[in-house]
Amino acid sequence: MAAQSKIKANELIEPGDDDAVELAKRHLVQPWPYAGSVGNEARALIGEGNGIYITDGSGKRLIDGPAGMWCINVGHRREELAKVMYDQAMALSYNTPWYTMNAPSAELAKRIADVAPGDLSHTFFTTGGSSAVETALRFMQFYNNVRGRPEKKLILSRGGAYHGSTYLSASLNGRPRDRDWMDGADELVVKLSSPDPFRRPKGTDVAAFTDFLVDQFRDTVARVGAERIGAFVGEPVQASGGVIVPPDGYLKRIREICRENDILYVSDEVVTGFGRLGHVFASGDVFGIDPDMITFAKGVTSGYFPLGGVIISERLLEELRRSNHPDALFGHGLTYTSHPIGCAVALKNLDLLEEGVLAHTREIAPYFQAQLKTLEELPLVGEVRGLGLMACVECVADRESKDPLQLDKDVGKRIDAHCHELGLLVRPLINMCVMSPPLIISREQVDDMVAILREGISRTMDDLRKEGVWRG
Template sequence: MFIQNEKIDAAELAGMDKQHSLHPWSDLATNQSEDPLVLAEAEGIHIRDAEGNQYIDGIGGMWCVQVGYGRKDIADVMAQQARQMCYYTPFGAMTNVPAARLAAALAERAPGDLNTVSFSTSGSDAVDSAVRFAHFYFNCLGKETKKQVIVRMDSYHGSTYLTASMNGKRRDWSHFDYARELVHFLPSVNAFRRPADQSLEDFAAEKVADLEAKILELGPENVACFVAEPIQASGGIIVPPEAYLPQCLEICRKYDVLYISDEVVTAFGRLGHVFASENVFGIQPDIITCAKGLTSGYIPMGATLYSDRLIAAISGDKAVDHPYFTNGYTYSGHPVASAVALKSLEILEDEKILEQVRETGPYFLAQLEKLRDLPIVGDVRGMGLMACVECVVRKVGAEPGEEDMAVAVRVDQHAQDRGLILRPFESLCIMSPPLIVTKEDIDRIVTILRDSLIATQDDLIAEGVWSPSDAA
């Protein structure tokens, strides 16, 4: 049951929010005029707004809420740890009980020799730490010129100064400054946008060649790392061709470039495994970053995992001039967050949620595939419980135009009216429900999405801006 709060004045709260809050990704042209959706309660896979309307959370908060809302066992762990010890500094040779246990638990489940963990407070911090470590590592080895960072278009890596500079979503490039002198972008690996006469195999080979060409263009002696999400999440659930990531890892090894696997979204069950790099994609990266599902969204936390090979090369008798790793955060390894992460991991494994995802994930994609009969649907793609329906107002496969950019917002509004929250971005309807979603829940999600897509088609036809033949 939902917790029954005292009566809430949604309009009053919306007014407070508009007057005093600056939200991430706010449109400053409209944020003072548009009323926010004021959320008040959540349980299982559902959220409820301050007016009592209930929605299926089709995006897991933001890829986060793996084990579902309202878990009393997690709340009890939070309270118990806060009573026992709410916080102490993580700096220097000092730790706390749950942080030490969590580091060991993550190392045990990580691929290969990724046995050293640094904690942070978010995915942005985790990726920032990974790139800073790459620079630190090569500086310690006397390779001070290895600074350049290679990423891909359609990527998302965070919102610090450095990680925001690494984002390859053009719509996110705003009036901020970016570290363009450090970051270099490869073409997108979105196979949906490849030329009609190009095979998937040739496309994959071309994308791998893009990485090697960029390293050679910059000079291997100048490139520190390649940073890649196994599946590009907020860029549109872009699943790379099967051979792409292993071959990229080979290229990195060839040129002494560190491979950083950004698993902020894909870790902790989203693809049916604690980590996806090796189990799903067959790679053992040098560094893995994670966050979001680490605590199932109950409290902020991130982590970065480093290969023993890297740590050994700059530690002990190989540590020149006693280098200090001066990177970390006030709340690194926070005891309450660490306790929650341990509990969330226990739930994922003990309740066999990982196995459940490996069963419901294919079902989710199969049901979504049935939406291809709608003229407005250009592509359906995903893996596990990550999925995207890409709408097209112009021709299927064409580069999206301005007509496409706002279509997902229309779909999302229709879906909200029917009780489903999506993540709209340009022409993309992105979904990542809590991992406890059932096949019956999935059927309901897909039914609402179908009705919302049809309603959007009808709107566009009524406005005279589109007809089904335009997407033929």
């Protein structure tokens, strides 16, 4: 017989309770585990959140540097959102989307259409970013089947990309460690280079690098055949790839090639949407493009409820309605599609964004980027880059070779550990530290965050020197 837990069913586990660690190790499978510790792992326990801060299991208050996972845009403990969740649950907690609908989802779809670029006018709601990307790709397949082009199904993606964890969305991912031990639909995906100016070939200026990326895209379409390529999926800023901000004009040029070759352009705004760059959507307002579809999640509810979606061009829907196959069924849906509580929370969250949070983000973003840029004074830092309220500090062994510290791939974790001790949660990515705080952060809090990060990097440099891993 399995050992009995010390926790009774009706007892709450308080923040810092050792029982939570015990139960996690015995019963909880964490996301992205290693085989050697799967099902026997406890991670940093977070007990509470308030504003831009969280409290860990020991009671230490930390700046929430990653905003959860790019998502706590309006901050923790917003009573307005909690109240909406309660009110909607008491009115209608759920309805089946197969043959009924609810009012919050219809209103939210209209609000989204009002601010989306181009002719994006209809939204299919999902449960998160992975299912949003999966939906966009399945819609592309359905669209081409109905139009009599069953061979037009290949998907263009890029190195450094991250688009999800479901089978098809994960197949697009361009980070090697994401796929080393995992299967994917490789026969459906064609990978292109990451638009990372920091990693451009030595001696190549940014303009020439941009031309290379565009030429590579055009040549790939010609080589593979436009008649076989259904979609290009790209983040406006590659988030989990290290906050890769593309060169000026690159996305517009890629959009034109897609339009010329009848390739659907899917802009993955799971991270950049709903305020991270100071606008509800960055595709049009920041990068000047009008995609055929936009996927979103995370910030749409500021992480208070799982919700995502894909916004679809009116043109695509009209073409389906005019087709010779009016009985063709888009056999796709989720139990929690258009969830009434999630949509109600998103409506209130959108109110908060439009009533001041977006304007504040646009005002403070230059200060945020400028203060983080001062960290390039540290010899371990190769580059600080970012846009809006998302940034990455990339550490290198030396700036000439840009060697990402091959002798110590956990340098990001080292920095995070020091920063945690000092009062800041960082998102470590191998040799990088990603920062994407709640959008309500103040100038004083930016200063605190940068000061802690500076000290955390400095302590890490000392550690590496003492261990002989890095001479600096």
